[in-house]
Amino acid sequence: MVQSKKFTIGAFFKYLILVIGAIVALLPILVVFLGSFKSNNEFLTTSVLSLPKHLDFSNYKTAFVNGQMLIGFKNTLIIFVISMAGKLLLGSAFAYAVNRFDFKLKKTIMSLFMVAMLIPAITSQVATFQIINNMGLFNKIWSVIILNLGTDVISIYIFLQYLNEIPVSLDESAFLDGANYFQIFYKIILPNLKAPMVTILIISGVAIYNDFYNPFLYMPDSNLKVISTALFAFKGPYGTNWPVILAGVIIVILPILIVFLSLQKYIYNGVVGSVK
Amino acid sequence: MKESRFDYRKQKKLIVVLFTIIPIALLLVFSYYPLLKMIQYSLTDWDGFSPSSHFVGLQNYKTVFTNPTYFSVFRTSLYYFIATFFQLGLALLFATLLSFKVKFANFWKGILFFPYLLNGVAIGFIFLYFYKQNGTLDTVMNFIGLKGQIHLWLGDRSINNISLAFTSIWRYTGFNFLIFLGAIQSINPEVYEAAEMDGANRWAQFKYIIIPGIKEILFLNIILGVSGSLSVFDIPYIMTSGSNGTNTFVIQTIDTAFKYNKLGLASAMAIVLLAIVVVVTVIQRLATRERGAK
Numbered sequence: 001m002v003q004s005k006k007f008t009i010g011a012f013f014k015y016l017i018l019v020i021g022a023i024v025a026l027l028p029i030l031v032v033f034l035g036s037f038k039s040n041n042e043f044l045t046t047s048v049l050s051l052p053k054h055l056d057f058s059n060y061k062t063a064f065v066n067g068q069m070l071i072g073f074k075n076t077l078i079i080f081v082i083s084m085a086g087k088l089l090l091g092s093a094f095a096y097a098v099n100r101f102d103f104k105l106k107k108t109i110m111s112l113f114m115v116a117m118l119i120p121a122i123t124s125q126v127a128t129f130q131i132i133n134n135m136g137l138f139n140k141i142w143s144v145i146i147l148n149l150g151t152d153v154i155s156i157y158i159f160l161q162y163l164n165e166i167p168v169s170l171d172e173s174a175f176l177d178g179a180n181y182f183q184i185f186y187k188i189i190l191p192n193l194k195a196p197m198v199t200i201l202i203i204s205g206v207a208i209y210n211d212f213y214n215p216f217l218y219m220p221d222s223n224l225k226v227i228s229t230a231l232f233a234f235k236g237p238y239g240t241n242w243p244v245i246l247a248g249v250i251i252v253i254l255p256i257l258i259v260f261l262s263l264q265k266y267i268y269n270g271v272v273g274s275v276k
Numbered sequence: 277m278k279e280s281r282f283d284y285r286k287q288k289k290l291i292v293v294l295f296t297i298i299p300i301a302l303l304l305v306f307s308y309y310p311l312l313k314m315i316q317y318s319l320t321d322w323d324g325f326s327p328s329s330h331f332v333g334l335q336n337y338k339t340v341f342t343n344p345t346y347f348s349v350f351r352t353s354l355y356y357f358i359a360t361f362f363q364l365g366l367a368l369l370f371a372t373l374l375s376f377k378v379k380f381a382n383f384w385k386g387i388l389f390f391p392y393l394l395n396g397v398a399i400g401f402i403f404l405y406f407y408k409q410n411g412t413l414d415t416v417m418n419f420i421g422l423k424g425q426i427h428l429w430l431g432d433r434s435i436n437n438i439s440l441a442f443t444s445i446w447r448y449t450g451f452n453f454l455i456f457l458g459a460i461q462s463i464n465p466e467v468y469e470a471a472e473m474d475g476a477n478r479w480a481q482f483k484y485i486i487i488p489g490i491k492e493i494l495f496l497n498i499i500l501g502v503s504g505s506l507s508v509f510d511i512p513y514i515m516t517s518g519s520n521g522t523n524t525f526v527i528q529t530i531d532t533a534f535k536y537n538k539l540g541l542a543s544a545m546a547i548v549l550l551a552i553v554v555v556v557t558v559i560q561r562l563a564t565r566e567r568g569a570k
Contacts, residue, residue, distance in 0.1 A: 010478070014373055014376075014378065017369065017370075017373060018370075018373060018378070018384050021366075021370055021384075021387075021388055022384060022387045022388070024446070025387050025388055025390065025391055025446070025450075026387060027412065027416075028402050028403065028405075028406045028412060028446070029391075029402060031405065031406075031412045032401075032402050032405060035405070047415055048405075048410070048411060048412050048415050049412070049415055049416075049419075090298055090299050090302075091299075093294075093295040094295055094296055094299045096295060097291060097292050097295035097296050098296070101288055101291070101292050103292045109296070109300060112300075112303060112308070113303060116303055116307040116308070118553065118554055118557050119307060119311065119550060120503065120507045120549070120550065120553055122507055122509055122526055122530075123507065123526065123529065123546040123549050123550055124307070124310040124311065124314060124546065124550075125530065125533075126310075126314060126317070126529065126530075126533045126539060126542045126543050126546050127309075127310035127311070127313040127314040127317065127543065127546075128306060128310045129533075129534075130313065130324070130539075131305065131306070131309065131310060131313070146302075146306075147306065149302055150302035150303070150305060150306030150307070151306055151307065153303075156299065180284075180287055181284075181287050181288060181291045182287075182291065185291075185295075206393055209395065210393075210394070210395045210396060212395075212396050212397055212510055212514075213509065213510065217534075227395070228395055228396070228397045229397075231395070231397045231398060231401070232397045232514065234401070235514075242405065245401055245405075246401075246405065248401075249398045249401045249402060252395050252397070252398045253394060253395070253398055256393050256394065256395070257390075260386070260390060260393055264382075264386060267393070268385075268389070268454060268458075271392075271451065271454055271455075272454060272455060272458040
């Protein structure tokens with residue numbers, strides 16, 4: 001009797017804590033969603049928690065058109081596609097060479113990659129900026145793409161982990177069948193690296209979509225806005241026009257929400273896997 | 277036969293060079309070359325664009341450590357550092373709750389994790405709206421009868437760093453939560469069953485099974501929290517631009533370099549921060565290795 005009563009109290013607190021946690025996590029986003037539908041007048045006269053009177057999408061239109069969000073999405077997409085193709089190709093090839101062959105300086109090279117992970121990227125911007133500038137890449141979309149490729153150590157590690165699990169006997173039998181190393185790479189190794197590729201796509205994909213300071217520092221040109229910098233630009237001209245800003249925020253969040261809802265399991269695995 | 281083996285040896289050389297040269301070149305150009313350049317700049321008074329600069333020795337480092345404008349901003353990191361512990365505590369609480377039987381487990385998990393995926397600029401605006409006058413927080417506080425406790429959450433110097441640190445907790449708790457949940461779930465379920473049969477209650481299970489089981493990952497997350505709180509940038513930069521005492525060391529560094537054109541000084545600041553982060557990480561590595569050896 002005592003036992004069961006204790007359990008219900010325990011269960012009550014368990015769910016109470018979860019509900020509070022969920023409210024704290026969701027409420028700040030939910031009010032943004034509500035506010036994004038309100039007209040300016042309605043916004044000023046109603047509470048932030050009140051429901052909008054109509055489902056009016058005009059703020060979304062203003063945000064999308066005047067906020068140049070289409071340019072933002074376009075540039076983000078270009079950066080995403082080229083960076084991801086580069087990361088997957090360079091990372092898998094590098095991991096294959098390191099995992100399957102012995103060569104001079106291999107240990108030194110690997111420790112160079114390890115140590116590089118310690119350097120917080122944001123601090124070296126002071127000098128990286130000069131390098132990008134000297135390469136003539138300032139205010140070019142390639143600046144951000146090359147930085148995405150150049151500072152990516154994690155995907156190499158993820159590939160290396162998986163390569164350990166692909167038996168070398170597969171390579172050997174292909175080798176005996178007369179395949180050369182290049183053929184082994186793209187016929188045997190690459191098809192077996194689909195799982196880490198999905199992980200890297202998600203981890204790096206979210207990071208690229210959310211990247212703010214690289215585009216902010218290296219591509220101030222208004223035609224080179226990405227989604228983060230397009231939203232950041234709302235800070236000036238829309239200073240007090242909250243409904244439009246809120247619509248902009250929802251536009252930026254929506255794609256991530258859709259990706260999250262459809263790929264939840266992969267995202268969890270990817271995030272957990274990237275830490276190990 | 278002999279010829280074909282030679283052929284393969286050549287092929288191997290080719291593939292090793294071809295497959296590694298680009299990543300190595302990128303690594304050297306974008307990780308190590310900037311490091312060397314920063315050390316070099318930090319010893320000069322270069323402004324970032326003039327063709328010439330003067331060697332000033334360790335003057336810039338002296339400025340970083342003695343001029344309060346530069347070093348005192350480390351104080352702001354303390355707020356984020358303390359917030360890390362709240363963040364880890366909350367993450368552990370939710371991970372523990374969800375590691376036991378719970379209805380709608382995936383639903384709670386998704387909601388708690390989702391903020392981590394959001395764009396930093398979007399989070400900045402969400403919380404500007406949250407903290408603004410008559411915004412979400414004020415409305416909620418009115419509603420629960422705490423009207424007297426309302427502050428200018430981002431303007432009032434006594435509280436604005438706490439508001440920003442809370443934003444950071446909101447953003448990152450989901451990440452730690454997911455890591456902890458993974459660690460807890462990898463503990464063999466038979467251990468719980470045995471404990472339950474021995475009459476261990478939830479608290480005992482938490483103390484004697486969960487905590488020891490995730491000690492390593494907990495420790496790693498604390499260390500990540502230290503370097504994380506030192507390199508806070510986007511939330512305060514987007515929300516307050518570092519005004520009213522919310523400046524962090526990284527904002528100060530970036531501003532010194534690109535706003536005030538003191539590239540030499542900014543490089544010295546970056547090197548100081550890097551040195552601290554490296555020391556913290558090395559301590560962590562040594563500590564984990566020692567534990568592993570035991």
